[in-house]
Amino acid sequence: MPLFEGLGGIGLINEKNTTVVLDIGTAYTKAGFAGEYGPRIITRSEVKCRETGKNVPLLQYKDENELRHHLVDFIHKLYFRCLLVNPKDRRVVVVENLLCPTVVRNTLAKVLFRHYEVLSVLFVPSHLVALMTLGITTGLVLDLGHKEATLMPIYEGVVVFHAWQALPFGGSLIEKSLSELLLDRAVATTEDGTEHRLSSIMQDIPNRYLEDIKVRTCFVSTLERSSCLQNNKYDRSIEPPPPPPSVQYPLEGHHILTVPGTVRELAAEALFERDQDVLTLATMVLNALLKCPIDTRHKLAENMVIIGGTASMKGMKHRILAEVRAAAASEQYRQILPIPSFLLHHPPAKDNYVSWLGGAILGATEAVMLRSYHRDQYLASDVVPDWCNLIFNTCEDRDEKFA
Numbered sequence: 001m002p003l004f005e006g007l008g009g010i011g012l013i014n015e016k017n018t019t020v021v022l023d024i025g026t027a028y029t030k031a032g033f034a035g036e037y038g039p040r041i042i043t044r045s046e047v048k049c050r051e052t053g054k055n056v057p058l059l060q061y062k063d064e065n066e067l068r069h070h071l072v073d074f075i076h077k078l079y080f081r082c083l084l085v086n087p088k089d090r091r092v093v094v095v096e097n098l099l100c101p102t103v104v105r106n107t108l109a110k111v112l113f114r115h116y117e118v119l120s121v122l123f124v125p126s127h128l129v130a131l132m133t134l135g136i137t138t139g140l141v142l143d144l145g146h147k148e149a150t151l152m153p154i155y156e157g158v159v160v161f162h163a164w165q166a167l168p169f170g171g172s173l174i175e176k177s178l179s180e181l182l183l184d185r186a187v188a189t190t191e192d193g194t195e196h197r198l199s200s201i202m203q204d205i206p207n208r209y210l211e212d213i214k215v216r217t218c219f220v221s222t223l224e225r226s227s228c229l230q231n232n233k234y235d236r237s238i239e240p241p242p243p244p245p246s247v248q249y250p251l252e253g254h255h256i257l258t259v260p261g262t263v264r265e266l267a268a269e270a271l272f273e274r275d276q277d278v279l280t281l282a283t284m285v286l287n288a289l290l291k292c293p294i295d296t297r298h299k300l301a302e303n304m305v306i307i308g309g310t311a312s313m314k315g316m317k318h319r320i321l322a323e324v325r326a327a328a329a330s331e332q333y334r335q336i337l338p339i340p341s342f343l344l345h346h347p348p349a350k351d352n353y354v355s356w357l358g359g360a361i362l363g364a365t366e367a368v369m370l371r372s373y374h375r376d377q378y379l380a381s382d383v384v385p386d387w388c389n390l391i392f393n394t395c396e397d398r399d400e401k402f403a
């Protein structure tokens with residue numbers, strides 16, 4: 001039973017029936033109860049390795065067996081140490097990225113049904129349920145997570161799957177760029193007051209510091225400012241804009257790291273540089289629109305939603321919108337994609353748990369009873385139906401259902 005009963009549960013749902021909502025991300029997992037306004041816990045997606053005893057990423061595995069062990073341990077931690085409820089005979093809503101590997105989905109179902117004996121599982125696409133928080137059915141949803149940026153257009157509640165886009169532009173890329181910049185340009189003051197280059201004190205910066213420095217000190221500069229910086233890089237005669245102030249950051253208790261202003265603003269530029277295929281976050285949006293039916297494009301462009309933890313970075317959404325508008329006005333797209341306006345929604349939750357909130361809203365409706373996959377069904381067939389697999393999507397199957 002939940003230790004702290006949320007407002008959403010009062011009188012409407014009795015605690016035995018409270019559905020658990022899980023959003024398992026590469027970096028962070030959000031877990032809580034359906035009908036509530038936010039997750040009870042946002043925890044790192046890490047487990048203690050059974051052999052070495054060290055913390056390892058949940059979704060880093062050699063084979064299916066290892067993944068199963070990871071999931072068993074992790075879900076035990078979520079239910080018995082974080083949510084304080086018994087998983088047995090309780091419903092679960094799993095918010096999943098449609099691009100997540102099938103093996104993860106199947107192993108998760110196996111662990112939930114066979115090991116923890118949950119009553120039913122409802123897998124919901126994270127991009128689709130993010131729209132539920134806004135009460136709209138059409139939107140172009142861009143998820144800027146830790147590992148990658150994924151984009152999925154949704155039109156009238158239907159995911160336009162063939163228009164999906166994904167690029168490895170997430171929080172981890174910013175951390176990598178930040179690490180290189182810091183080792184190249186930052187100085188650290190030691191206890192005796194002397195200054196040293198950071199690279200002479202440490203070979204690489206531990207991830208826990210990198211993420212903290214990123215979140216506390218870095219920001220995304222405007223498109224105009226970034227263009228000035230780029231121009232200065234290629235032509236030194238052009239005066240660069242004045243740098244932002246540097247920030248002092250205590251490192252390992254006995255060093256003071258000075259994070260230069262240029263590093264604070266350049267770290268996130270990695271997301272806006274064109275990769276080898278000349279793809280950026282902006283071209284991702286425009287290419288997805290090009291793949292959508294022509295009469296849906298205007299509506300999709302006017303209903304953009306940006307979610308995921310990395311979108312919380314200061315200036316990120318503003319910059320993405322400016323980049324998309326600039327790319328749409330460029331020679332490459334102006335003729336083929338004449339879209340007058342791109343507009344952005346602001347979901348009613350912190351960016352990193354918008355999808356979780358969508359799952360919590362869906363989990364409090366009747367859909368969870370009507371659409372969930374039941375334990376008995378799973379135990380009879382031992383597979384999770386996948387709508388994009390023809391075995392589960394044949395005409396006879398549909399005819400039987402609607403007979």
Ligand SMILES: Nc1ncnc2c1ncn2[C@@H]1O[C@H](COP(=O)(O)OP(=O)(O)OP(=O)(O)O)[C@@H](O)[C@H]1O
Nearest residue numbers: 025026027028145146147148171308309310312313
């Ligand atoms: N305020 C912030 N500023 C900058 N970055 C942030 C902020 N808050 C969170 N992040 C970053 O967002 C990322 C986590 O976001 P999120 O929880 O959406 O990822 P995830 O769901 O675990 O990853 P994925 O969706 O790729 O599987 C981390 O890299 C974290 O450092």
Ligand SMILES: [Mg+2]
Nearest residue numbers: 025026145308
């Ligand atoms: Mg995510």
